[in-house]
Amino acid sequence: MNDPKISVIIPIYNAEKYIRKCLNSILLQRFPLEVICVDDCSTDSTPDILKEYAKNHSNVTVLRNDKNLYAGPSRNRGLEVAKGEYVHFMDSDDFVIPGSYAKLYKKAVANDLDMLKTRCIAFNAKNGLPLRKQYRFARFKSELYDTILDFHNRPEDLYCINVVPWNGIYKRSFLLEKNIRFNDLFCANDRSFYVAVCIKAKRVMITRPSFVFHRKNNGDSLVGKRAAHFDCDLNSFRLCEALCNDNNVNDKVRFEILEHELKNVFGWYKIFNEKGTVLPEHKFAIKELFSDDLIKYFEAQGEKSKWSAFKELIGNE
Structure with missing residues (x-):
């Protein structure tokens, strides 16, 4: 695909149990997008599964790290080759709700947004039951949905939502121009990313529709x-x-x-x-x-x- 509207970047490590459901949920959406899979030295059957999808889908690109870099640098590597106007940083064990990309892209473009965040549905990986309070922005003020927000004026409101990267889309040119990247920590690699986006973004919006089913396992x-x-x-x-x-x-x-x-x-x-x-x-x-x-x-x-x-x-x- 020559002109994807959204680039979906997925850092992947030993995700053979979940990656098919993840990729299918993305590829079945009727929307011009590309999928960039960054394999972080998986040792299970994940590499073979990714090769299969790349062979059968022209909009799927597979990159493999030479050494284990963790999620942050893997996301950065995907961003460097992405072509979409907006990017979505997906987790390999989650899946996307049908029709989400078209809705979010339309709203992001109409409002010239640097970042658009929305709610997601968390579920317990052990029993499949939803976790009602997770990623639903219970403390976010209703009147602020679908309005342009500036972190410098209302920082408390933008901390009523989750800092995770997979519950929103980001303008690719904004991330590149402002040199915003994920850090290289093993975990907590997304917190400084969110802070950098909030500090440097001029146009941010929070909307209501659910976007991703997120797998939670608090074991x-x-x-x-x-x-x-x-x-x-x-x-x-x-x-x-x-x-x-x-x-x-x-x-x-x-x-x-x-x-x-x-x-x-x-x-x-x-x-x-x-x-x-x-x-x-x-x-x-x-x-x-x-x-x-x-x-x-x-x-x-x-x-x-x-x-x-x-x-x-x-x-x-």
């Missing part, structure tokens, strides 16, 4: 994996703080970004604590991250910040 294996890579959450905080500093954001924006990164760090720490997976280096790493100046910053926010509760949690360890 102990995930907790163990996140605990082993807790440094990623700490480094994500540092990256987001640097974005605030480099872009000279206003005080309101800075607080929203840093407070939500703080909640992410300690949210995971609380889970690790409850599951007994806190590693000896966690507490030391947190003390290293939160300098005296940063602690004073959060303490100065008073009850607006969760710092006091987080400080109590760490102090009781």
Whole structure:
């Protein structure tokens, strides 16, 4: 296809159980798009499945990393070769609701949007049942749907939605011109991406229609994996703080970004604590991250910040 409207970029690693359903949900949509599959050194039958789809579908491109890069750099690699006016960063175990791309593209183009976010449907991977409160933007104000938003004026509203990359589409030229990319962390590689988009975008919109069915599995294996890579959450905080500093954001924006990164760090720490997976280096790493100046910053926010509760949690360890 010479002129795709949307490029769907999918980082893939050992997804043989889910990738067919994912790709079929995309390719069955009657809309001009391209699919860029970035295989991050899969060791199961995923490479063979991808070759099959590339052979049978002219709009499917398969790239394979020379070494394991993780999701962020894999998404970046797909972005570099994408041709669509907009891009969608899809997860390999999710699937798209029919008709979604046409609806989102029409709204994005009509409003010249840098980013269009919408709601998704999460379901429990173990039993297939929907998780009603996940990715539904319960705290987002109804009157703000389908209006142009500016993060610098209303940062609190754009943190009422999820920071994940797969619940929206992004103007490709905007990402390239503003040099916005995913970081290379094993996990938490999307948080700094969202912050960068919000800081640099001029035209953002949130709409209601559901877009993606997202597979959730909150098992102990995930907790163990996140605990082993807790440094990623700490480094994500540092990256987001640097974005605030480099872009000279206003005080309101800075607080929203840093407070939500703080909640992410300690949210995971609380889970690790409850599951007994806190590693000896966690507490030391947190003390290293939160300098005296940063602690004073959060303490100065008073009850607006969760710092006091987080400080109590760490102090009781």
